[in-house]
Amino acid sequence: MCGIIGYVGEREATQVLMTGLNQLEYRGYDSAGIAVRTGGNLDVRKRAGDIETLEDAIEENAPTGSTGIGHTRWSTHGPPTDANAHPHTGEDGEVAVVHNGIIENYGSLKEELQAVGRTFTSDTDTEVIPHLIEQFIAGGASPERAFREAVDRIEGSYAVVATFANSDVVFAARNDSPLVVGVGGDGHYLASDVPAFLEFTDQVVYVDDGEVVTLHSDRFEVTTTDGLPVEKSVETVDWDVEDTGKSGFAHYMLKEIHEQPTALRQCLSGRVNELDGQVELDGLEAIGQPSQVQFVACGTSYHAALLGAQRLRDKGIPARATLASEYAVSPPPIDDSLVTGVTQSGETADTLAALREARGRGARTLAVTNVVGSTAARECDAALYIRAGPEIGVAATKTFTSQVVTLSLLAEYLDAGDADGALVRERLRALRDLPDLVQRVLDDSRAEEIADEYVGSESYFFIGRGPNRSVALEGALTFTEITYEHAEGFAAGELKHGPLALVTDETPVFTMVTGNDEAARKTVSNVKEVEARDAPVVAVTDGKTDVEDYVDDVLALPGAHPSVLPLLANTQLQLVAYHVANQLGRSIDKPRNLAKSVTVE
Numbered sequence: 001m002c003g004i005i006g007y008v009g010e011r012e013a014t015q016v017l018m019t020g021l022n023q024l025e026y027r028g029y030d031s032a033g034i035a036v037r038t039g040g041n042l043d044v045r046k047r048a049g050d051i052e053t054l055e056d057a058i059e060e061n062a063p064t065g066s067t068g069i070g071h072t073r074w075s076t077h078g079p080p081t082d083a084n085a086h087p088h089t090g091e092d093g094e095v096a097v098v099h100n101g102i103i104e105n106y107g108s109l110k111e112e113l114q115a116v117g118r119t120f121t122s123d124t125d126t127e128v129i130p131h132l133i134e135q136f137i138a139g140g141a142s143p144e145r146a147f148r149e150a151v152d153r154i155e156g157s158y159a160v161v162a163t164f165a166n167s168d169v170v171f172a173a174r175n176d177s178p179l180v181v182g183v184g185g186d187g188h189y190l191a192s193d194v195p196a197f198l199e200f201t202d203q204v205v206y207v208d209d210g211e212v213v214t215l216h217s218d219r220f221e222v223t224t225t226d227g228l229p230v231e232k233s234v235e236t237v238d239w240d241v242e243d244t245g246k247s248g249f250a251h252y253m254l255k256e257i258h259e260q261p262t263a264l265r266q267c268l269s270g271r272v273n274e275l276d277g278q279v280e281l282d283g284l285e286a287i288g289q290p291s292q293v294q295f296v297a298c299g300t301s302y303h304a305a306l307l308g309a310q311r312l313r314d315k316g317i318p319a320r321a322t323l324a325s326e327y328a329v330s331p332p333p334i335d336d337s338l339v340t341g342v343t344q345s346g347e348t349a350d351t352l353a354a355l356r357e358a359r360g361r362g363a364r365t366l367a368v369t370n371v372v373g374s375t376a377a378r379e380c381d382a383a384l385y386i387r388a389g390p391e392i393g394v395a396a397t398k399t400f401t402s403q404v405v406t407l408s409l410l411a412e413y414l415d416a417g418d419a420d421g422a423l424v425r426e427r428l429r430a431l432r433d434l435p436d437l438v439q440r441v442l443d444d445s446r447a448e449e450i451a452d453e454y455v456g457s458e459s460y461f462f463i464g465r466g467p468n469r470s471v472a473l474e475g476a477l478t479f480t481e482i483t484y485e486h487a488e489g490f491a492a493g494e495l496k497h498g499p500l501a502l503v504t505d506e507t508p509v510f511t512m513v514t515g516n517d518e519a520a521r522k523t524v525s526n527v528k529e530v531e532a533r534d535a536p537v538v539a540v541t542d543g544k545t546d547v548e549d550y551v552d553d554v555l556a557l558p559g560a561h562p563s564v565l566p567l568l569a570n571t572q573l574q575l576v577a578y579h580v581a582n583q584l585g586r587s588i589d590k591p592r593n594l595a596k597s598v599t600v601e
């Protein structure tokens with residue numbers, strides 16, 4: 001995710017901003033920049049690439065001044081280039097802006113601003129903000145009024161911070177994206193995260209949605225968007241600078257598991273209209289209306305692809321998922337297929353090879369990825385972004401849920417002919433409610449207790465049917481990857497065809513049973529089979545069947561639409577894997593022998 005730092009005070013702003021950007025590096029980024037008020041001008045320096053590249057760009061003649069803003073960008077609209085890096089300016093030299101989040105109505109605002117003669121120089125959604133502000137200033141508004149008017153016009157999620165050529169004040173506002181004020185003896189700070197200014201002050205004020213911050217050198221004010229004053233309390237943070245990147249979590253993986261509600265909101269933002277049952281996905285013109293879809297992917301992304309393929313088949317669109325490393329061995333006929341690579345990093349060699357193979361045979365290709373400008377995104381005919389934000393832990397967690405939700409949106413998008421609009425709206429409502437439901441699972445989970453109980457077992461098995469089979473496979477992969485223990489996922493119905501021979505009282509079996517359809521009822525029968533072999537059974541269930549009568553422990557799921565229950569079950573399994581690995585003292589964020597991005601076949 002992008003990072004923000006702002007400063008007004010007595011220090012050299014460039015030094016404060018660069019320190020802040022270095023502290024924000026852990027979040028992942030692909031470009032960085034600063035804007036410093038020097039006299040009555042704004043000196044903007046920004047570069048694609050790492051902070052060292054930006055440092056090189058300012059080394060010789062660093063901007064001097066004591067007011068400024070800085071940003072690390074993680075691309076969502078447009079690839080990582082100098083022009084797309086923040087801060088963004090208008091064309092009158094009045095204002096520079098940094099922004100985290102997504103401006104949903106940027107398309108219509110851009111058209112409106114272009115119609116009055118404003119020229120855009122980037123692909124970003126953010127650039128509409130400085131143009132809007134300058135448009136209001138040109139109409140006679142003060143910087144503060146212009147900032148407020150601009151914030152009033154934008155829709156979506158944002159933490160937005162602006163610095164002005166003709167005012168020694170920094171303004172900021174937030175909606176659904178974090179923003180925090182730092183209160184120092186030598187000035188005031190603004191950031192997306194405390195670590196950005198922790199070296200200078202540990203006194204913080206958390207900004208809430210719908211609030212506007214005015215930052216002066218010697219004071220700050222928080223008001224509502226209507227200008228009414230808001231009382232805020234200053235808190236002291238006692239974080240260790242070493243651990244700040246993890247925002248108080250012991251590991252990145254745990255932090256990323258807890259980021260899932262935010263990541264999902266970001267994934268859905270501006271894409272769903274559940275009232276008219278429409279899904280809008282930008283940039284997919286090149287894929288047309290394929291008659292079938294072939295997914296290629298590896299590891300966790302393959303499990304997401306299995307779920308995606310099933311969702312398409314449920315809607316009558318032929319779809320299959322193939323392990324990317326197997327694709328070229330016996331490639332399926334292309335016919336009128338859209339070959340879709342599902343890859344968080346966009347750099348996995350096996351997935352790229354499969355996509356190239358398909359392209360070489362005439363297929364249209366689509367990349368479903370988290371990384372704008374990645375090789376998969378560049379090489380495919382179109383790219384669809386999962387918008388999960390950077391994932392640092394090697395184990396894929398939030399990117400898995402965001403992949404599945406993105407593929408669910410793709411299924412709705414491709415199925416333009418679905419006759420039953422009511423069903424579509426119901427599924428879209430379920431996706432809208434999913435972030436809150438994941439939060440409930442995170443708040444109420446007994447996973448740590450379950451981990452305490454079963455850590456040290458001989459092997460761990462995960463079973464489920466249909467979508468819950470994919471969750472079982474994913475649960476076992478995550479568990480193996482970070483605990484170094486033997487774990488396997490099976491289709492529940494396959495147990496009796498072989499794996500049952502492995503089941504003993506030393507092998508806990510995690511079973512996913514959601515809803516009360518035939519698949520769920522048959523899975524309960526499979527539970528009875530393992531229970532009869534004395535295996536401890538943990539049911540991950542919404543309690544719609546009588547499975548609880550046959551198991552030793554339950555990880556409860558809240559009531560939800562059947563289409564999202566597997567993702568809630570997966571969240572429980574992520575937590576179980578994390579807590580078992582933690583008890584075993586494993587290297588959770590960087591498990592042995594594994595890499596985040598696998599760039600060899």
Ligand code: M6R
Nearest residue numbers: 299300301343344345348395396
């Ligand atoms: O970047 P990708 O999604 O293409 O990566 C594919 C796999 O290497 C990846 O999903 C891996 O299985 C996960 N780290 C497991 O948690």
